[in-house]
Amino acid sequence: MSRDAGTPSGRSGSVAIDDVLHIRQHTHLKRLFASQAFWVMVSLIIICVAMSIAEPPFHSEENFYNITRNFALVGMMSLGMTVVIITGGIDLSVGSTMGVVAVASGLMLQAGSSWFLAVVVALGAGAIVGVINGLLIAYIGLSPFVVTLGMLSAARSAAVVLSRNRMLYQFGPGGPVFKEIGAGAFLGIANPVWFMVLLTVAMALVLRFTAWGRHMFAIGGNEQAAILTGVPVKRLKLEAYIVCSLTAAVSGILTVGWAGSAINAMGTGYELRAIASAVIGGANLMGGEGGMFGAFVGSALIEVIRNSLLMAGVDSNWQGLFVGLFIVAAVLLERIRGKRRE
Numbered sequence: 067m068s069r070d071a072g073t074p075s076g077r078s079g080s081v082a083i084d085d086v087l088h089i090r091q092h093t094h095l096k097r098l099f100a101s102q103a104f105w106v107m108v109s110l111i112i113i114c115v116a117m118s119i120a121e122p123p124f125h126s127e128e129n130f131y132n133i134t135r136n137f138a139l140v141g142m143m144s145l146g147m148t149v150v151i152i153t154g155g156i157d158l159s160v161g162s163t164m165g166v167v168a169v170a171s172g173l174m175l176q177a178g179s180s181w182f183l184a185v186v187v188a189l190g191a192g193a194i195v196g197v198i199n200g201l202l203i204a205y206i207g208l209s210p211f212v213v214t215l216g217m218l219s220a221a222r223s224a225a226v227v228l229s230r231n232r233m234l235y236q237f238g239p240g241g242p243v244f245k246e247i248g249a250g251a252f253l254g255i256a257n258p259v260w261f262m263v264l265l266t267v268a269m270a271l272v273l274r275f276t277a278w279g280r281h282m283f284a285i286g287g288n289e290q291a292a293i294l295t296g297v298p299v300k301r302l303k304l305e306a307y308i309v310c311s312l313t314a315a316v317s318g319i320l321t322v323g324w325a326g327s328a329i330n331a332m333g334t335g336y337e338l339r340a341i342a343s344a345v346i347g348g349a350n351l352m353g354g355e356g357g358m359f360g361a362f363v364g365s366a367l368i369e370v371i372r373n374s375l376l377m378a379g380v381d382s383n384w385q386g387l388f389v390g391l392f393i394v395a396a397v398l399l400e401r402i403r404g405k406r407r408e
Contacts, residue, residue, distance in 0.1 A: 103357060113367075113371070114370060117374045117377065121374075121377045121378065123377065124377055131251075133370060134255065135256035136373075137370075138259045139320060139324075140339045141262050141366065142261065142265055142314075143160050143164070143337075143339075145265055145266060146340075147340045147341055149282060149356075151345075151349040151350070152282050152283055152353060152356045153282055153302070153303055154352065154353025155210040155307070157311075158218050158341075160314040161218070161314075161340075162333065162337075164333025165329075165334070166195065166318075168188075168330075169229045169329075169330055170187050171244070172328025174240075175241050178240075179240055181240035181247070185319060188319050189312060191315065192315025193312060195311045196311030196312065197304070199217055201304060204300040204304045204307075234327060234328040235328070244322065245326050248319070249324045269358045273358065278305075283354055283355075285302060286350075286353025286354035287353065317336075321333075343365035343367075344360070345393055346396040347359070347362070349361070371385075371392070375388065
């Protein structure tokens with residue numbers, strides 16, 4: 067009997083390899099179509115094409131610049147928010163963190179410090195907020211919702227007190243560089259967008275290829291099991307909230323540079339937009355699921371919707387309704403996908 071008998075083509079090795087490749091390709095496609103981020107991206111493309119046809123100014127260079135810059139500022143916050151949500155937590159204080167960071171950087175620039183020192187102080191202020199949140203949640207065991215809701219109020223109050231409830235705009239020598247960082251552009255694309263892209267890629271790689279990232283998903287999937295397997299849950303939760311506050315700090319720094327001024331109300335309501343971006347992008351509020359690409363396209367979709375409504379002449383007061391509907395739809399889609407997996 068031939069050694070290749072029983073195989074359809076007489077090439078057992080080739081058939082086996084072809085079968086394996088087919089299975090792998092099928093698996094990749096299945097995962098792609100099961101990804102909420104993929105369908106959000108499809109929705110984003112459809113809306114952009116439809117608006118470009120219905121409203122030609124939509125695809126103008128100026129509008130593209132505005133959309134990308136605006137979504138990048140919220141998108142960076144949604145990256146950190148996604149990390150926290152993956153662990154099963156939530157951070158309602160990121161908008162107020164942005165306000166504190168803005169005031170801290172504004173005060174340093176107004177005092178005549180260099181732009182670098184202003185950035186360091188601003189990042190430090192953001193990190194302090196994250197440390198406080200993380201310690202109370204991870205080590206004291208308080209509810210993330212309660213702790214960050216309290217920090218939302220406390221940080222905003224701190225911003226008002228530090229700024230003496232006034233706008234900070236008379237910046238010293240570091241002001242021009244600070245403004246160039248936030249309001250400048252490279253290759254026709256606003257600097258905040260480049261920061262957003264770099265952060266997305268870096269954080270995606272960390273979540274995907276490091277033990278730190280795998281442990282974050284393990285905590286959100288089953289915290290007790292993670293503890294039993296030796297995962298340092300408390301420390302990682304603390305780090306998640308620090309990362310979340312630091313991404314809000316970066317957004318705050320860039321916003322001050324873009325606006326050329328700092329006010330204590332900066333970032334008001336941004337926590338809801340950051341959470342919405344993460345959830346629409348596929349982050350599960352129960353923990354254990356989420357990704358940086360999802361946060362990226364989720365924040366882009368919200369800004370495109372907002373911009374489309376304005377161009378279509380819809381009253382801006384209706385924006386919240388549409389964003390709310392998308393959040394509910396995203397959660398409903400996740401529930402449906404979860405039942406199918408079961």
